[in-house]
Amino acid sequence: MLIIKESDVYTLLKLQESIDVNENVFRLHSDSKVDCPSRTLIKVVDNGNNNDIGKSGEAGSVDNSSKPTTTTATPTTNLCYFKPAYVEGNGVGLKIVSVFPDNIKKGLPTIPATIVLLDENTGFTKAIVGATYLTGVRTAAGSAVVAKRFASEESKVLTIFGTGLQAQLHLQMILLVRKSIEKVVVVSKSLDRALAFIKESQEKLKDSKEITLSKDIEFVAELDGNKAVQDSDIVVTATAATPTPLFDGAVLVEKAKLKKIVVLSVGSSTPANRETDTFLFKNSNVIVDDINSCSKSGELSIPETEEKGFNSSTHIRGELGDVLTGKKPLDASNNLILFKSAGTAIQDIATAALVYQRAKELGIGIDVNLD
Numbered sequence: 593m594l595i596i597k598e599s600d601v602y603t604l605l606k607l608q609e610s611i612d613v614n615e616n617v618f619r620l621h622s623d624s625k626v627d628c629p630s631r632t633l634i635k636v637v638d639n640g641n642n643n644d645i646g647k648s649g650e651a652g653s654v655d656n657s658s659k660p661t662t663t664t665a666t667p668t669t670n671l672c673y674f675k676p677a678y679v680e681g682n683g684v685g686l687k688i689v690s691v692f693p694d695n696i697k698k699g700l701p702t703i704p705a706t707i708v709l710l711d712e713n714t715g716f717t718k719a720i721v722g723a724t725y726l727t728g729v730r731t732a733a734g735s736a737v738v739a740k741r742f743a744s745e746e747s748k749v750l751t752i753f754g755t756g757l758q759a760q761l762h763l764q765m766i767l768l769v770r771k772s773i774e775k776v777v778v779v780s781k782s783l784d785r786a787l788a789f790i791k792e793s794q795e796k797l798k799d800s801k802e803i804t805l806s807k808d809i810e811f812v813a814e815l816d817g818n819k820a821v822q823d824s825d826i827v828v829t830a831t832a833a834t835p836t837p838l839f840d841g842a843v844l845v846e847k848a849k850l851k852k853i854v855v856l857s858v859g860s861s862t863p864a865n866r867e868t869d870t871f872l873f874k875n876s877n878v879i880v881d882d883i884n885s886c887s888k889s890g891e892l893s894i895p896e897t898e899e900k901g902f903n904s905s906t907h908i909r910g911e912l913g914d915v916l917t918g919k920k921p922l923d924a925s926n927n928l929i930l931f932k933s934a935g936t937a938i939q940d941i942a943t944a945a946l947v948y949q950r951a952k953e954l955g956i957g958i959d960v961n962l963d
Contacts, residue, residue: 594957596947598722604950605729607765607802610943611740614733615916617679617942618881622913625680626938630884632674637667638694668694677937682945685709687723687937703727707944717962719948723940725757726947730939732761734881734912735856738931739826740769741916743854747825751777753817753838753867754830755789758858762828763793767803770826775810779820779838786813818843826854829867833860833890841872848928857891858933866890868930870898876930877922878908879915885934892932 596604620626671691678684689705696702705723710716739747747770752759755778767773776793780786790811797803814820817839821827824847829838844853855876860866866889873895880886883905887893892904910920912931922929951957 593717593960593962594719594948594951595960596719596721596951596957598725600951600956601722601725601947604947604954604956605726605943607729607733607761607768609946610729610733611736611765611769613942613946614730614939615737615740617682617938618734618737618911618913619916620680620913621911621936621938622917622919627678628882628936628938629676631937634672634674636670636672638670638692668692670694675937675940677941679938679942679945682942683709683712683948685941685944687940687944689723689727707940709941709944709948719944719951719957721944721947723944726943727935727940728757728761730943731758731858731933731935732765733943734933734939735762735828735858735931736765736769737916738856738879738912738929739766739854742852742922742929743770743826744852745770745772747772747854749773749775749777749823750826750828751779751820751824752828752830753779753820754828754859755780755782755785756830758830759789759828760793760796762830762856762858764796764800764803766826766828767797767805767809771806773809773826774807775812775823777812777814777820777824779814779817781815783813783815786815822847824853825851827856829855829857829859831859831867833862833865833867835864835866835890835894837869837872838867839869841869841875844872844928845875848926850927852927852929854929854931856931856933860889860891861885861934863888863890863893866894870895872928872930873904874907875926876928877926879910879912879922879929879931880908881912881931881933881939882936883908883911885936886932889932889934891930 673689675687686708705727707721707723709719711718750773778786914920
């Protein structure tokens with residue numbers, strides 16, 4: 593069994609390869625060459641009793657019975673998702689991803705992830721892969737596939753809502769597939785965060801071995817969502833979504849009468865939160881990565897609460913794989929495309945299989961024998 597650390601994944605995972613692998617896995621999905629059962633969710637309530645983890649190395653091993661209790665901690669509900677999948681030619685495995693908001697207080701990622709890959713011939717575990725960075729890469733790779741296939745080759749303006757890892761990876765991957773981009777508008781509630789993101793992006797692009805720019809890109813920081821999308825050709829929403837949309841969809845619906853516009857929405861995954869509004873949803877060619885995952889996001893659930901009798905699923909043109917293979921064509925008369933991604937385990941397994949293959953080729957990772 594090979595253990596591949598997070599730091600190794602950074603080295604092994606190339607952006608263009610990730611885009612290619614993710615496009616292929618969506619096509620395999622369309623051809624029924626994958627199996628992706630529904631995820632299992634387990635809620636873990638932290639009552640504040642595990643504060644000694646990391647000090648003793650084991651929860652509950654420190655006896656605090658003699659210590660006086662002076663405060664009562666507010667319970668935190670943490671989430672653990674278990675997402676299995678099989679991808680023909682890539683492998684079978686399980687992704688475990690957790691949402692532990694209080695990790696930020698401990699200097700740890702709030703959404704850690706791990707992928708377990710199994711040998712298709714024996715069923716034994718062949719790899720454990722650190723997958724926090726991988727998760728960001730595969731999500732952005734899915735969006736890049738949409739931009740590559742459906743955004744105008746003359747796209748000039750990219751607008752990005754968000755300043756985290758997802759936003760950074762989306763920037764890099766879209767620049768890989770749309771080298772025509774001349775201007776990037778970065779939208780944040782904090783001007784300081786937007787400016788810091790711009791500085792980091794410029795440094796990463798300068799040092800990148802994969803992205804070659806024929807011209808300098810203009811970066812602009814913006815606080816107003818409606819103003820930010822005025823001239824956009826591609827819009828990325830990669831935020832901690834709330835019930836309030838990031839911008840008025842009518843702005844893009846009007847602009848799309850004159851040119852093609854692609855919106856890539858990846859931030860929301862719960863029924864109460866969304867990044868785009870109902871008007872945009874109802875007036876777009878809507879593509880989803882996986883209908884079961886996306887049905888739990890506010891982009892699909894909120895329109896049904898706002899309008900009695902409205903069925904969001906019937907308004908979806910198709911899952912990405914079916915659109916790519918031509919089984920579910922888009923409405924050619926509508927220039928506006930909304931891609932909603934909530935993440936699917938087939939992307940995780942296919943991307944992890946790529947990492948495993950590269951690790952074996954390069955002799956990277958830690959070999960462990962469980963016998």
